[in-house]
Amino acid sequence: MSGPRTTRGRLLLVLALAAAVTVFTATVPLLRGFFDLRVYYGTVHTWAHHDGLIYDYRVPGTTYGFTYPPFAALAMLPLALLDRTQAIVASLLVNLAALAVILRILTGPDWRRHGWYRWALCLCLLALFEPLRDTFSFGQVNLVLLALVLGDCLLLATGRERWAGAGIGLAAAVKLTPALFIGLLLLAGRRRAAGVATAVAGAATALAAWADPRASRFYWTEALWDTGRVGRLDYVSNQSLQGVLARLGEPGRPLWATAVLLTLCVWAWRARGAVRAGDWTAAFALTGAAACLVSPITWVHHLVWLLPSFAVLLRAGHPRTAGALYAVLCTSVVWLWFDDASGLGGFLGSNTYTWITLGLLLGLPTGQPRGVRLPLPRVATAATPAARPEHPTTTATSSQNESSPFARDAAAAATGAGLDTGRDLTRSPSSEPTGSTRPAAAKPQSSSSRASWYTANPPPT
Numbered sequence: 001m002s003g004p005r006t007t008r009g010r011l012l013l014v015l016a017l018a019a020a021v022t023v024f025t026a027t028v029p030l031l032r033g034f035f036d037l038r039v040y041y042g043t044v045h046t047w048a049h050h051d052g053l054i055y056d057y058r059v060p061g062t063t064y065g066f067t068y069p070p071f072a073a074l075a076m077l078p079l080a081l082l083d084r085t086q087a088i089v090a091s092l093l094v095n096l097a098a099l100a101v102i103l104r105i106l107t108g109p110d111w112r113r114h115g116w117y118r119w120a121l122c123l124c125l126l127a128l129f130e131p132l133r134d135t136f137s138f139g140q141v142n143l144v145l146l147a148l149v150l151g152d153c154l155l156l157a158t159g160r161e162r163w164a165g166a167g168i169g170l171a172a173a174v175k176l177t178p179a180l181f182i183g184l185l186l187l188a189g190r191r192r193a194a195g196v197a198t199a200v201a202g203a204a205t206a207l208a209a210w211a212d213p214r215a216s217r218f219y220w221t222e223a224l225w226d227t228g229r230v231g232r233l234d235y236v237s238n239q240s241l242q243g244v245l246a247r248l249g250e251p252g253r254p255l256w257a258t259a260v261l262l263t264l265c266v267w268a269w270r271a272r273g274a275v276r277a278g279d280w281t282a283a284f285a286l287t288g289a290a291a292c293l294v295s296p297i298t299w300v301h302h303l304v305w306l307l308p309s310f311a312v313l314l315r316a317g318h319p320r321t322a323g324a325l326y327a328v329l330c331t332s333v334v335w336l337w338f339d340d341a342s343g344l345g346g347f348l349g350s351n352t353y354t355w356i357t358l359g360l361l362l363g364l365p366t367g368q369p370r371g372v373r374l375p376l377p378r379v380a381t382a383a384t385p386a387a388r389p390e391h392p393t394t395t396a397t398s399s400q401n402e403s404s405p406f407a408r409d410a411a412a413a414a415t416g417a418g419l420d421t422g423r424d425l426t427r428s429p430s431s432e433p434t435g436s437t438r439p440a441a442a443k444p445q446s447s448s449s450r451a452s453w454y455t456a457n458p459p460p461t
Contacts, residue, residue, distance in 0.1 A: 010117045014117065014120040014121065014124070017120075017121070017124045018120075018124060021124050021127045021128060024128070025127060025128075025133055032134060032137035032138040032139075033137075034088055034091065034137065034138065034139040035059070035064075035138055035139070036138040036139050036140050037087060037088065037091050037138070037139025037140075038059050038139075039057075039059055039064060039065060039066055040066070040073075040076050040079060040139070041079050041082075041084065041087050042057050042059060043057045043065065043066040043073055043076075044073060044076050044077060044079045044080045045079070045080055047073060047080075047212070048077060048080035049080065053214065053215060053218075054066055054070060054073050054212060054215040054219075055215060055218055055219065055223055064231075065229070067223070067229050067230050068174060068175055069173060069174065069175070069176065069205065069208065069219060070205075070208035070209065070211070070212055070215045070216045070219055071173040071174060071204045071205055071207065071208035072141075072173075072174045072175065073208070073212075073215070074207065074208050074211055074212075075174060078090075087139075088139070091139040092136065094144060095135060095136055095140075095143050095144070098143040098144045098146070098147040099126070099132075099143055099147075101147040101150070101151070102143065102146055102147050102150055102307060103122075105147075105150045105151070105153065105154050106150070106281070106307075106308060106311040107311075125326070128330040129326065129329060129330055130300055130301075130303075130329055130330055130331070130332055131300055131301050131302070131303035131304045131306070131329065132304055132307075134299075134300055134301035135301045135304055138301055140301050141174065141175070142175075142301065142302055142304050142305070143304055145171040145174060145175060145178055146288075146304055146305060146307070146308075147167075148167035148168070148170055148171045148178075149167055149168055149171050149178055149181055149284065149288075150167075150284065150308065151167040152164050152165060152166070152167040152168050152181070152193070152197075153280050153281065153284045153308075156188075156190065156193065156280050157280040157281070161190070161192065161193055163196065164190070164192075164193040164196065165182075165185060165190075165192075165193035165194060165195070165196030165197035165198075165200065166196055166197070166200050168181045168182060168185070168193075168197040168200075168201075169182075169196065169197040169198065169199065169200025169201040169202075169204070170200055170201070170204060172197065172201045173200070173201045173204035173205055173208075176224075177291045177292075177295050177302070177305075178291070179201070180287055180290060180291045180294070181197070181284070181287050181291075182194050182197045182198060182201075183268075183287075184271055184275075184283060184284070184287045185197060187268055187271055187272050187275065188271075188272070188275040188283070230297050231297065231299075232246075233246035233296070233297065234246035234247045234341075236334050236335065236337055236338050236341060236350050237299045237300050237334070238297050238298060238299060239292070239298050239299070239300060239302075239303065239334065239351065239353040239354045239357070240292065240293060240294070240295050240296065240297060240298035240354065241256065241259045241260065241263065241293050241294065241354070242256050242295075242296045242297065243297070243298065243351070243354065244351045244354055245259070247341045247346070247347075247350055247351070248347070256296075260293075260294045263290060263293050263294055263361070264290065264294060266290075266361060266362065267286060267287065267289075267290035267361060270286050270361065270362075270364070270366065271283045271286045271287055271290075273366055273367075274286060274366035274367070277366055277367035279366050279367055281308060281311065281312055281315070282312045282364060282365070282366040282367075283366075284308055285306075285308035285309040285311070285312050285360070285364060286309075286360075286361060286364055286366075288305035288306065288308060288309070289305070289306060289309060289357050289358075289360045289361045289364070290361055291305060292305055292306070292357050293354070293357055293358060293361065300334070300353065303329065303353060303357070306329070306356075306357065306360065309360045309364055310322045310325070310326055312364055312365060312366075313325075313364070313365070316365035318365065325356050325359075325360075328352060328353075328356060329353065329356065333349065333352050334349070334350055334351070334352050334353055336349060336350075337349050337350035
């Protein structure tokens with residue numbers, strides 16, 4: 001790796017980059033003011049302390065309230081024990097822990113090999129990733145759900161399938177989008193894991209129905225079908241297929257249903273091929289991308305589901321492609337078309353993140369890794385005798401491949417090829433993000449306005 005060679009030089013570089021990233025994230029992007037956390041916090045406090053209804057609460061000064069299944073509110077009940085500052089701290093700590101789990105799963109046991117310097121650079125790059133920084137700034141739950149789902153990926157890739165599916169089931173009970181991973185398990189012929197996921201999701205949903213029958217009845221019969229509760233379909237932050245069609249003025253369900261069906265067919269074909277090749281990481285990455293595309297509303301911060309795709313690209317020896325796509329996802333470029341997404345430029349620019357997601361679904365490498373090799377031995381010369389057949393010069397694959405899908409996927413190709421499954425994640429080039437500097441808007445998905453926190457006087461239900 002190019003750069004400073006001394007510990008002091010590396011420390012100074014990391015500190016300078018951390019300072020630059022801090023200044024950038026504090027001034028350039030639109031800060032979200034923990035808006036979603038305010039929704040969770042107010043909903044839980046209304047429900048637990050004032051006998052209010054889960055879906056009647058609104059953040060003061062807005063029309064936005066709770067939109068997840070009832071089990072999500074049940075899982076967030078610990079917020080009822082905290083004040084607002086403690087809730088923010090808890091959200092940050094939980095998201096940091098989830099991110100650590102995600103990185104640990106994607107890099108495998110050889111994560112120590114990268115050293116503090118490379119990991120520090122990696123964290124600086126991650127802090128620029130718009131979906132990730134929005135997840136932290138909104139106080140969102142998507143990183144936790146991704147960690148749960150990737151936990152099942154780890155179990156499947158390492159052959160420890162007894163509890164595989166439980167993480168997916170919990171994630172699907174909190175939010176419906178991860179339910180597509182149950183479809184992946186069925187495609188892969190993992191019926192036991194699919195059954196576990198379905199049973200866990202069903203049990204969690206039944207528990208929520210027992211805790212609050214009125215809320216469950218309202219959600220499954222009314223709230224689920226009302227996308228207006230979440231936000232406008234044509235809002236530029238909605239980077240799903242439905243968002244693209246809505247910005248074109250074609251929000252009709254038949255056209256959207258056709259696009260979803262075609263997308264799911266492509267996903268099924270590609271994901272099944274990845275599973276047949278034993279590439280669980282790619283299969284889960286493809287499913288995450290497909291889920292973002294087919295969901296009626298995929299806000300920018302939901303695109304943390306694309307993180308496994310970048311791990312797959314790096315593993316497959318495509319650091320430039322990964323770096324270019326990652327850099328675009330750091331720029332907040334879609335917000336340039338916040339006011340007007342008309343014309344060819346608006347069509348292409350306002351849907352940039354959707355095109356990236358679609359490109360990953362269509363072109364993400366699957367199967368055996370390519371081009372990630374250790375240096376080959378020198379060609380035999382008179383001074384350096386060639387290796388004898390009975391002592392081949394092959395690079396042994398370490399036991400680390402047994403405990404990570406990222407490493408395990410490369411194991412089949414490692415014999416005789418000397419593959420380096422611990423690809424350096426910090427080598428992806430990145431450009432200077434341009435982040436949106438436009439004034440804050442009234443919509444919570446693009447606003448830095450500080451709506452008042454829930455108080456002891458909730459709005460009337």
